[in-house]
Amino acid sequence: MAESYIFLVEDNPDDAFLVSRIIGKVCPETIILARDGEEATEMLQKMADDASYRRIRLVLLDLKLPKINGIEVLQAIRSSDVLRSLPVAVLTSSDNDVDQERCRALGILDYIFKPLTTDRLEHVLSLNKDA
């Protein structure tokens, strides 16, 4: 079986470390890290071009990002013919109802308040399997 990825978009190194730690506990996927929205969309576009996006098991997307924010990244994914069906879970530390509604409207697996726990990640991955 070919290598598969968890695509993590997170600007804060501490958070990136914490999420990576949880991912490492739960699943064997390689982590691809994008440090802001712009980097994320560029990397995703490249993966769309070379079809490596197919190996992304889950996109973990922080909402509050420099340059291009998480919702815009999500919009870009959902409006791309190639990437539109990528499984995305949002990570956030704020309880903004409007953000949550917009994300759910765009299509997400889960809306997770930080910090991410092993239980929650397992749950999300199980949702993805069902889909």
Place this chain on the structure above:
Amino acid sequence: MYEDAERRDMGPLPYDFSGIALLYVEDEADARNMVSKMLAMNYPKLKLYAADNGAVGLELYREHEPEIVMTDINMPVMDGIRMSREIKAINPEARIIAVTAHSDTSYLLNAIEIGVHHYVLKPINYEELFSVIDKILEQIVLKRLVGEQNRRIIESERQLSSAQRIAHLGSWQLDLADGSMNWSEELYRICGLEPGSLVAHYQSFLDRFQPDDREVIKNAIRLAADNRQPVSAHFCRITRPDGSQRILRVEAELFLDGEGLPATMIGTSHDVTEIKQAEEQIRNLTDDLERRVIQRTSLLQASVRELESFSYFVSHDLRAPVARLEGFCRALAEDCSNCGTTQCSVYAERAERVVKQIKHIIDAFNNLTHYAKCKLVIEEVDLSAVVRNIATGFEQSEPERQVDFIIAERLLVRGDPGLLQIALEHLIGNAWKFTSKKERARIEFGCNDQEGTRIYFVRDNGAGFNMKYLDKLFKPFQTIHSPGEYSWNGTAIGLATVHSIILRHGGRIWAEGEVDKGATFCFTLEPNPEPGNFME
């Protein structure tokens, strides 16, 4: 004689003679008695005085001043002519009837000179006498009527003049044919003139007004006359001779002549300077007040915005590092339990609890700011029902506790049902919590009316509080009980929330308490609180 009596029966004279008196002076006793009787019979309402000579007659006259004097001429002591002269000197208006024999005619010239205008010849022809008396009575009564009428006219003129003066209301009449006018005294005074000091004419009337307003009034009067309409109220400025300005409210009615053509205009000029000044003052005050309200509102909005950005900071920016900290605590707890260093994992767990507390405070803070700025939806709320539900909830949560709830029936208010529910949950919750050490707890919800204001209260017989901490009670994050003493939840924001909600409802909240005796929380609510929020 009987004929005369019959004549009188034919119908009463159409006047009221009551109060009129007649003095009859005659030295011959028989004649005097006879005539007196006839007079009394024919003029039952006439007051009759009789005398047997001029001197007695004059004395009676002085005493009673009768309107009519009927006198013989030739009498002892004082004759009729002399007496008449004396009487006329006292009262030139006295009516004197001379009763004369033919032999007395030589006196007549004298009598006429004195002002004796009536005479009856002896022997008395009663028909003639009564006709003379009737004529005199008629004159007296008519004169009285005219006098009365004049008195009334003078009275009502005085009244009108006083009324005009009090009301600062002048009136005028304008003859449209020649422009001649009649001004009331008050109109002169309003114009700063001595009454009557100026010939009242249309031009002098117009001259009072300031040039702009003069044209306005002139046009209004012309238009009214052309269109056969009244002059509607116009506010115009006049200038007094001393240079001061007054504002008049001028209006008039138009009267047509017999042929239906405009003839006369009768109008009023009301000096409304003070009223207008007061209006102006009120307008200025209102403007000023509005300006201040706008100013205050924008200050308020600014501070609400500040609060908003602060709460945004707390809920977004602060949450991220707290969540991070929580993540690291968990990582520490999980990984250290693997490495087996017990102390380490205890610290990690305790740190995690502290993080939870921080999150709790952030939540509480955000709730508090939410109540201060959220949109109010105003409906009718039955506070009694709300309190009953809350009470039932607490009773079910701790069925072992003995708490008597006394809840007044149907306390209906207008307010936001959700927010009022939260406020009462906190108040009843506090009462529930602070009576937990009482064997027999008692929690009361009711109201009383003081000086037209309804005051609601939640009273308990619990732990109470020391009144010296009163001002800390409603402040967020301040507590007056030690942690753990009464299952302290770590936020101390309940009463601050209640305070905020009551403020949003235009009310006040205060508390009374005594240690170990209990606490009473009182609050008022605006009868009709404003819906929406400050930012709109």
